[in-house]
Amino acid sequence: MPELTQMTLSEVRKALLDKTVSAAEVTDAALSRIDATEPKVRALLSLQAEEAQAQAKALDASGPDATKPLWGVPLVVKDVLATKGVPTTCGSKILENFRPVYDATAVARLKDAGAILLGKANMDEFAMGSTTENSAYFATKNPWDLERVPGGSSGGSGATVATGQCYGALGTDTGGSIRLPASFCGIVGLKPSYGRVSRFGMVAYGSSLDQIGPMTRSVEDAARLLQVIAGHDERDSTCVNVPVPDYVAALSEKTDLKGLTIGLPAEYWDKGLAPEVAEACATAIKTAEALGAKTVPVALKLSQYAIATYYIIAVAEASSNLARFDGVRYGHRTKAPENLLDMYVKSRSEGFGDEVQRRIILGTYVLSSGYYDAYYHKAAQVRRLIRQDFEAALSQCDVLAGPVCPTTAFKVGEMTSDPLQMYLMDIFTISTNLAGLPGMSLPVGLGRESGMPVGLQLTGRAFGEAALLQTAQVLEKNVCATGSPTL
Template structure:
């Protein structure tokens, strides 16, 4: 069984298709791995072992289906995405008893492709955080060092993939919440272009920023997942009516980086980046040049304003989106409330954690009369300038590259008492969400001082996920492979 969970998604998929492994064997191997590792890392909120085995047995009875790209492959899903008849809590007490009766669009596509849903992964409450310490239920540990965070908010998904509990997982990325935990846990994570993947069935945090995407072990695995979950959806008004390429086939023959121009923004490589992060990313760039890429300097001059801009926009949208959880229409209803005002106040104060309440309050403030123009309108204007920075950069290069995070995974509890410091940790990821462009984080080695995974980001033009997937595939094949996570040894 341990041999099965060490395979990549594409490897296990091919063995399943050939009949070398049964779907039930693949699911059982993941469940065994979960049983062995879950007490240490606490990546999963809701495990559906019996249902997953039943699904796998039904697949085996019908036999492999070549038309189904992910036939028999076990997958985990971030608990902000609706799965029919499975709890969807967003790691919040206010939704602890919520069980949707429908599948999100991406889940429906996964099931149609033959994937087996194992359960729901932990996250920061309502996806608000960068460490998965804000969950109302448990703190997830990093498989590389159990005293450190896995990143967030998709930390449960990233940790589960790194620990071998599944072959891929879905996360969501509002300001880096796929890419940053991918970097901390040594996995590949991709945030697609805004509109590439339907948001139908995703519990919204920041509606103009959120995107669903995969976390996996290799670029090929991520490409296979992205091909399945992408596509226009009439139920989502933000879904783009764009043709979806077969990303896996598009990168299949990639062997070098000849003809590729990579832009290095000064703002991502200077002050504030740990030496071990800069060194690992520089070595990856040396490898890219050896593979035929041309490296040129570019500038993203409005990067210093990205953190303030992002948190104004995101908190304003959070305030609006979470207004529906009021004790009347959705979620927890305070039983001791005697008046309507008490019902609102008690249901929300008891149901939401501290970080969610903080963001709702700030978001309401920046949208209030007298402050809207000073904050939200100004942030919207700066957001446009940030997007223009990327468009200008792409006139000089094919992809933009920089560290995913200024540092490797930090100790649990180190930043939980300092929200501003935690917000600043997203400095290299949030610009891409504001611009609505695709980005991918890939592991480029272990830090010389920390011994922890270092992640590097690749940014692409709108709807050109192929460019960053191809670059990640070639680089990933050339760079030394990471060993098994030390924390689970």
């Protein structure tokens, strides 16, 4: 048996049900790992150690329950998801003392499935960032190399899973915020199709782009977490009532890739890739071909417009969503305001960080009278063209494959000075959110130069998560293993 904290979610679940280990032992092992590694990695904004231990004890007292898919499994959730009675800060000072009165639907479903929630993961403030340096509290480090960033905005979720502090985490993805940290931290990350997972209780950034998804150490683990959180919820009208397939069962259907056609978008492979990223991803594609997959070149001609489109729509929606922070019902309120307007202005200006304020300004600008047509309306039109681009490409193949990011994890501080430069890191991931399609990051080895993990991105048809998971699992078993960081 591997060391307890290095086991996958699927392995530890089996050990728990077989009574090889108790929920208390698994929880204590995770908490010890957190104690030993957290001073260096800083993945967690809050830890609910006592509650977790009490819950584990209660679970052990009643005994394993195989009908609960996550019975006794310790997990972490990103601090953008509401957790009843437990701090939910979104990485922002404006929500420093906020304790929700309800659980997000995804969190409630984890709890119903028997999971133990250990803590809340660090993130870029309101999910705005690609490095987790933009948290108002502290920066999370990459467990593979503490001088590098874990990616973002779900960098705390990525780092905690890669470090072995827990068996899986929930992240959220508006433009790549699950896939990028998964890629940088060498784990599996899945952004579901828009409408697959309820967003109820997720603090909104870009409501037409946001999705909650699993971040795990194996593809099977991702399938198990998605199984629990996916499905209709009457509390989110955008969460579609489409049947949820049995993702775990789907995994055992395939042992090779015969009959699968993989589309390789020229725009994702052509230029600007770090040689080590191109090499690792190309090797994975060769492996797929050796396993029977057919590859075809496809075009996503509008890729060059995706970042501009995305940042107009995302900031517009953000400026509207963040208008609710007014110092009245929850969150920070300035001391001794002169009047109501002064209270709004000072509470918001003191509570929001720099990048959040920049995006609110930009979002308000593109929605303002005189600029709405040129920016927001135009971007919404281009968004439809981008979706059509994807539909055409996916009519020629079953999944699309390319790198998650042009580089491996970069050094701390490297991207903080120029906001536009940071936005450009999302080049391969944001189109998926604009089109509402599922996207996945699969580790495909370490970069030859940096020694840091490389992620291959698989993109599928809307609600085609099962096909993505099947493809990823066959590849996972056949590409050279990425391993885990030594920390």
